[in-house]
Amino acid sequence: MTEINLDRLFNPESLAMIGASDTPGKWGFIILMNILKGGFRGRFYPVNPKRESILGVPCYPCIADVPGPVDAVLITTPAHLVSGLIDECGAKGVPYAVVVTSDFSEAGPEGARLEREIVAKAAGYGMRVIGPNTMGLFSSKPSLHALMPPVMPLRGSVSMFSQSGNVGVQMLGWGINEGVGFEKFISSGNEGDLNCEDYLAYFAHDPDTRVILAYIEGVELNSRLVPLARRTSKEKPILVFKGGRTEIGRKAAASHSGSMAGSAAVYSSVFRQTGMVEAPSSQGLMDCAKAFAAYPIPKGYRVGILTRGGGWGVITADACEENGLIIPKLPEAQTRILDGILPKYWNRDNPVDMVAVISEQTYLDCLEVLAGWDGIDAVIALQGSARTADDFPETIRGTPELMAAVKTIRAFLNAQNDRSDPIVECMAELVRRTGKPFIGVNTCSAEEHRRSYLDYGVVSYPTPERAVRVLRLMADYGRFLGSA
Amino acid sequence: MTEINLDRLFNPESLAMIGASDTPGKWGFIILMNILKGGFRGRFYPVNPKRESILGVPCYPCIADVPGPVDAVLITTPAHLVSGLIDECGAKGVPYAVVVTSDFSEAGPEGARLEREIVAKAAGYGMRVIGPNTMGLFSSKPSLHALMPPVMPLRGSVSMFSQSGNVGVQMLGWGINEGVGFEKFISSGNEGDLNCEDYLAYFAHDPDTRVILAYIEGVELNSRLVPLARRTSKEKPILVFKGGRTEIGRKAAASHSGSMAGSAAVYSSVFRQTGMVEAPSSQGLMDCAKAFAAYPIPKGYRVGILTRGGGWGVITADACEENGLIIPKLPEAQTRILDGILPKYWNRDNPVDMVAVISEQTYLDCLEVLAGWDGIDAVIALQGSARTADDFPETIRGTPELMAAVKTIRAFLNAQNDRSDPIVECMAELVRRTGKPFIGVNTCSAEEHRRSYLDYGVVSYPTPERAVRVLRLMADYGRFLGSA
Numbered sequence: 001m002t003e004i005n006l007d008r009l010f011n012p013e014s015l016a017m018i019g020a021s022d023t024p025g026k027w028g029f030i031i032l033m034n035i036l037k038g039g040f041r042g043r044f045y046p047v048n049p050k051r052e053s054i055l056g057v058p059c060y061p062c063i064a065d066v067p068g069p070v071d072a073v074l075i076t077t078p079a080h081l082v083s084g085l086i087d088e089c090g091a092k093g094v095p096y097a098v099v100v101t102s103d104f105s106e107a108g109p110e111g112a113r114l115e116r117e118i119v120a121k122a123a124g125y126g127m128r129v130i131g132p133n134t135m136g137l138f139s140s141k142p143s144l145h146a147l148m149p150p151v152m153p154l155r156g157s158v159s160m161f162s163q164s165g166n167v168g169v170q171m172l173g174w175g176i177n178e179g180v181g182f183e184k185f186i187s188s189g190n191e192g193d194l195n196c197e198d199y200l201a202y203f204a205h206d207p208d209t210r211v212i213l214a215y216i217e218g219v220e221l222n223s224r225l226v227p228l229a230r231r232t233s234k235e236k237p238i239l240v241f242k243g244g245r246t247e248i249g250r251k252a253a254a255s256h257s258g259s260m261a262g263s264a265a266v267y268s269s270v271f272r273q274t275g276m277v278e279a280p281s282s283q284g285l286m287d288c289a290k291a292f293a294a295y296p297i298p299k300g301y302r303v304g305i306l307t308r309g310g311g312w313g314v315i316t317a318d319a320c321e322e323n324g325l326i327i328p329k330l331p332e333a334q335t336r337i338l339d340g341i342l343p344k345y346w347n348r349d350n351p352v353d354m355v356a357v358i359s360e361q362t363y364l365d366c367l368e369v370l371a372g373w374d375g376i377d378a379v380i381a382l383q384g385s386a387r388t389a390d391d392f393p394e395t396i397r398g399t400p401e402l403m404a405a406v407k408t409i410r411a412f413l414n415a416q417n418d419r420s421d422p423i424v425e426c427m428a429e430l431v432r433r434t435g436k437p438f439i440g441v442n443t444c445s446a447e448e449h450r451r452s453y454l455d456y457g458v459v460s461y462p463t464p465e466r467a468v469r470v471l472r473l474m475a476d477y478g479r480f481l482g483s484a
Numbered sequence: 485m486t487e488i489n490l491d492r493l494f495n496p497e498s499l500a501m502i503g504a505s506d507t508p509g510k511w512g513f514i515i516l517m518n519i520l521k522g523g524f525r526g527r528f529y530p531v532n533p534k535r536e537s538i539l540g541v542p543c544y545p546c547i548a549d550v551p552g553p554v555d556a557v558l559i560t561t562p563a564h565l566v567s568g569l570i571d572e573c574g575a576k577g578v579p580y581a582v583v584v585t586s587d588f589s590e591a592g593p594e595g596a597r598l599e600r601e602i603v604a605k606a607a608g609y610g611m612r613v614i615g616p617n618t619m620g621l622f623s624s625k626p627s628l629h630a631l632m633p634p635v636m637p638l639r640g641s642v643s644m645f646s647q648s649g650n651v652g653v654q655m656l657g658w659g660i661n662e663g664v665g666f667e668k669f670i671s672s673g674n675e676g677d678l679n680c681e682d683y684l685a686y687f688a689h690d691p692d693t694r695v696i697l698a699y700i701e702g703v704e705l706n707s708r709l710v711p712l713a714r715r716t717s718k719e720k721p722i723l724v725f726k727g728g729r730t731e732i733g734r735k736a737a738a739s740h741s742g743s744m745a746g747s748a749a750v751y752s753s754v755f756r757q758t759g760m761v762e763a764p765s766s767q768g769l770m771d772c773a774k775a776f777a778a779y780p781i782p783k784g785y786r787v788g789i790l791t792r793g794g795g796w797g798v799i800t801a802d803a804c805e806e807n808g809l810i811i812p813k814l815p816e817a818q819t820r821i822l823d824g825i826l827p828k829y830w831n832r833d834n835p836v837d838m839v840a841v842i843s844e845q846t847y848l849d850c851l852e853v854l855a856g857w858d859g860i861d862a863v864i865a866l867q868g869s870a871r872t873a874d875d876f877p878e879t880i881r882g883t884p885e886l887m888a889a890v891k892t893i894r895a896f897l898n899a900q901n902d903r904s905d906p907i908v909e910c911m912a913e914l915v916r917r918t919g920k921p922f923i924g925v926n927t928c929s930a931e932e933h934r935r936s937y938l939d940y941g942v943v944s945y946p947t948p949e950r951a952v953r954v955l956r957l958m959a960d961y962g963r964f965l966g967s968a
Binding site: 022024033036037053054055056057102103106107108111150151162163164165166167170173215217243244245246247248249251252253281282283307308309310311312313314315317318320321322327343344345347349351353355356391392396398399400401402405406408409412443446462463464465 | 506508540699731736799806827833875880883885889892930949
């Protein structure tokens with residue numbers, strides 16, 4: 001099998017859609033809405049023999065009537081029409097058919113027969129089939145949103161293929177919440193023709209893709225995949241979450257995508273050998289995407305921890321030790337500098353406990369000290385949650401003095417929160433300067449995490465456990481790169 | 485040691501505060517603001533010799549001048565003043581001193597000496613000390629918010645003690661986000677006098693407390709705690725997250741709270757023996773609180789799973805098997821009913837895969853079928869995320885037809901989302917009828933999770949892994965109850 005250049009699929013100048021509809025509720029309507037709403041930059045041709053135009057876009061009775069060459073066609077008609085449409089598209093010379101239609105191999109033997117038929121027929125025309133039973137694709141450059149759900153992903157450097165459309169588009173949705181942007185996305189569907197390996201191979205060479213994200217249930221761990229993954233991992237990280245790790249999960253996977261998933265241990269071992277990063281959970285996959293897309297990879301497992309004090313430092317230390325990260329003793333040099341910064345009863349060790357000092361400048365000074373310590377490969381910086389004026393709403397009733405105090409505090413907090421956050425700015429600068437990841441743990445709002453990431457490229461999570469799990473996987477990947 | 489009735493502490497008719505201040509930034513100001521803002525229902529007496537009133541509340545020069553008996557006093561002055569103040573409070577006959585002031589045993593030998601001194605002195609007056617170095621307490625009935633952070637917890641049936649103030653108040657904050665309400669909360673501080681066992685014993689007999697939440701770093705696993713915990717667990721669940729599970733975590737714990745934490749395995753074993761529920765992570769503690777406070781406890785480990793289709797069912801099945809939950813085969817009876825509801829190619833097993841049928845009525849019908857299956861102890865119901873009008877904002881630009889379509893879809897989605905959610909209503913009803921937990925997994929917004937919980941008492945999580953971990957712990961607790 002040779003590598004397939006999917007440029008025309010992901011960057012089509014001309015896209016047709018057979019099954020385009022103006023009936024709300026039909027997939028042919030919903031996907032069309034998403035394409036229009038997304039502002040696709042190429043030429044777009046709805047095909048529907050019963051309409052002259054749909055939502056103001058001129059409509060063509062059949063693919064043959066579409067003017068000029070067509071790079072890709074979306075098919076959303078009922079399954080029994082697909083085979084004939086493949087002939088029409090083949091005659092037109094369309095190189096890619098994205099078959100959203102379901103009722104193929106996932107639905108039983110008759111569907112499987114039909115699937116084989118359309119793939120064989122397409123092959124006769126030199127046409128490649130995506131799906132069937134795919135939820136579609138997204139591509140950033142041409143602003144192509146050929147997706148079933150109305151998700152509008154952020155643009156970024158992550159590209160994803162997914163053996164579950166639902167899991168895949170959920171990652172796009174979580175990406176919006178977290179600030180993680182996507183370059184390309186494809187739901188691989190039943191993989192009657194093109195499969196995960198093809199998408200991996202394409203993303204591997206795609207200069208716009210810096211991180212590859214994958215949800216897989218079953219791939220053949222064959223002589224093509226292993227060297228491909230290993231070669232790719234040396235260039236860019238492949239983050240994978242594996243469904244069907246257990247027998248009961250495999251059974252469920254077989255019934256929905258028809259894929260035969262192998263033993264979890266075998267997969268994990270192949271992932272390790274090839275440098276692929278296996279996320280421990282669905283949420284963990286997005287957590288990893290966030291850090292790998294923005295941060296340098298640590299060169300080792302040694303972590304410096306800064307805590308304002310209290311149990312969160314303890315929880316972080318526990319999580320590090322339980323996840324195989326190393327918390328080295330604080331050396332003499334750093335201890336001496338911190339002696340000049342922190343109260344006399346500070347703990348003089350790593351985690352550096354600020355013993356409840358709340359001064360922001362002290363926090364920045366401590367970060368600088370950790371940045372100057374060459375015995376660590378990464379920093380986890382625990383912060384508190386900022387107070388906001390909303391903590392003291394104007395609706396509070398009481399004495400005139402209390403009301404005046406509320407006003408004063410609100411003004412103070414508003415002024416404080418209006419300016420950019422010096423801690424986030426400092427962390428961004430330290431990442432650049434040291435080439436090490438500084439991961440924040442912050443109980444602030446999801447929106448604030450998102451803003452730190454989008455505006456400053458600073459990675460932070462709401463719990464230390466999530467930060468630690470990501471850092472461990474980054475360190476593993478760093479070791480793979482180092483051993484390469 | 486006898487059990488201590490803490491009614492006057494948690495429901496004070498009269499509360500004094502020594503160290504009350506009107507200087508923003510001082511703890512004596514911040515806590516006072518929180519008390520006023522929270523609308524404390526008892527009599528409140530700020531004490532400060534330099535002020536006649538603070539924020540409109542009359543101020544007293546010393547505790548002796550406060551009229552009538554005082555149930556509890558908050559102390560926020562510098563440490564060197566505390567010993568003398570204990571004498572004054574003792575003379576006044578105050579039964580409880582909540583010493584927020586830090587710089588005691590957590591700060592070194594001299595602080596430890598001072599701590600022993602004030603505790604011994606208090607004992608001479610028959611006064612009990614909370615802290616020192618506590619972040620304060622919250623109590624729902626008297627609307628008492630004697631806390632350092634400006635958090636205003638929701639009211640509910642969960643009571644918490646925490647050996648870390650920061651971790652504890654974060655749970656109150658997460659509770660607000662999740663809809664989990666608290667009855668009482670106390671930060672135990674250095675536990676110079678009253679300790680975790682005392683709070684546990686009190687909450688055990690508190691009729692308003694239905695679920696006990698605990699963050700602990702070190703408690704003596706002594707002959708008092710073990711039978712107390714075991715007896716209490718039979719009445720109400722004790723959910724605990726343990727900090728200092730590892731050597732490095734224990735070292736960090738020793739430096740911040742001075743507590744000597746024992747081996748994690750020993751703790752876990754005591755937790756198991758006494759029916760205490762050990763949460764696996766900080767977030768997991770809140771996840772557990774949410775479910776244990778609202779749902780019946782399952783009688784076993786057998787789970788029915790309903791999925792709309794795709795990878796989420798696979799991920800849930802994996803998580804169940806990996807967490808020791810059982811996914812029984814779907815019996816003939818249920819299969820036959822579902823044959824009449826689902827497309828012919830459905831998977832005929834548990835997880836019940838709706839193979840992408842999106843009809844809401846079909847979903848409700850499937851839930852009913854699972855409710856009628858007596859071979860399972862709980863249900864995990866995977867839902868999709870609802871589309872909202874925001875997915876099709878009015879700012880979309882395009883042809884007049886597109887704009888009109890956007891308007892139509894918005895009106896449709898607004899109408900759909902305005903009515904109450906029939907799936908949530910149905911789950912609430914099925915929980916009541918079957919006495920089994922029906923846990924939702926829903927990629928909707930945090931606010932929607934919260935609303936389902938607050939308005940319907942329906943427990944849902946954003947990922948299946950979180951739902952499964954909670955359910956496993958509920959089943960363990962159910963086994964403990966069954967064996968009792």
